[in-house]
Amino acid sequence: MNNRDKNADRRKSNATRRCVLKSIAGGALLPLVSPVFAQLPPTTRPPLDVLVPVLKDITRGALVRESRVKLEIPHLAENGHLVPLTVSVESPMTAADHVRTLYLLSEKNPRPVIAKIGMAPGNGRAALTTRIRLAGAQYVVAVAQMSDGSFWGAAADVIVTETACLDASDIT
Amino acid sequence: MSIARILVPSQAKRGEVVEIRIAIQHPMETGFRMDNNGRAIPKNTISNLVCRYNGAEVFRAEMGSGIAANPYLQFYIVAQDSGNVEFAWADDAGEKGSASSAIQVTA
Numbered sequence: 001m002n003n004r005d006k007n008a009d010r011r012k013s014n015a016t017r018r019c020v021l022k023s024i025a026g027g028a029l030l031p032l033v034s035p036v037f038a039q040l041p042p043t044t045r046p047p048l049d050v051l052v053p054v055l056k057d058i059t060r061g062a063l064v065r066e067s068r069v070k071l072e073i074p075h076l077a078e079n080g081h082l083v084p085l086t087v088s089v090e091s092p093m094t095a096a097d098h099v100r101t102l103y104l105l106s107e108k109n110p111r112p113v114i115a116k117i118g119m120a121p122g123n124g125r126a127a128l129t130t131r132i133r134l135a136g137a138q139y140v141v142a143v144a145q146m147s148d149g150s151f152w153g154a155a156a157d158v159i160v161t162e163t164a165c166l167d168a169s170d171i172t
Numbered sequence: 173m174s175i176a177r178i179l180v181p182s183q184a185k186r187g188e189v190v191e192i193r194i195a196i197q198h199p200m201e202t203g204f205r206m207d208n209n210g211r212a213i214p215k216n217t218i219s220n221l222v223c224r225y226n227g228a229e230v231f232r233a234e235m236g237s238g239i240a241a242n243p244y245l246q247f248y249i250v251a252q253d254s255g256n257v258e259f260a261w262a263d264d265a266g267e268k269g270s271a272s273s274a275i276q277v278t279a
Contacts, residue, residue: 081241109237113236115236118232123231125248129244132238133238
């Protein structure tokens, strides 16, 4: 492959990333699960594809809406071994309306579910800060299940310059 | 017995939302690494952590290999009554740990 091809390839992948962000910004986010993405031809399909079965498992097909979840993670992480991350969910955290479960998902890690967090009205504020491992540049997705059963999510694009040490050759 | 540091404010007003932090010394072994003899090191992460405030569960975390070594968690609770904030966790190797801190709640 010559350099020009490589550049064209890179541009294409950038375009794909932009599409995802656009669709996220447009509120169409995690309809990863929605048929919208499934209809796209494979080459323009966002890379979040990998997460579709994982999300289906979690949501059982329910729509994941955007706007209530905020995911703060550096856009450029130097070290994939330790990436700080903060998720906050807009919720009054009352007995009637609170965050029940919060999922952190990774697109490229060998195990896509980073963590499953159980919350309760006693939290007062639905926010979590932790530090995660990332195997390469990818999307990180946070999905919250509310007490009424609805799902809300957010995705963030992270570039990782030094990936978390992974000897397993099954990750390509 | 793993070593943990927790930070719970010693005093708070009733109804105040206070920040709780915990950092546990743990390798959070991914299960994808090999030792010097080429044998796989088994996965060992803190798969189960529970935080109770005066006996009632307020926070629970199931952490996999995607959580960095020496896991750190920061979250919030509403100060209701004086008492204890207790953590208990177990890793895949069956090793258990716990930590607790008192909180004084004023009206």
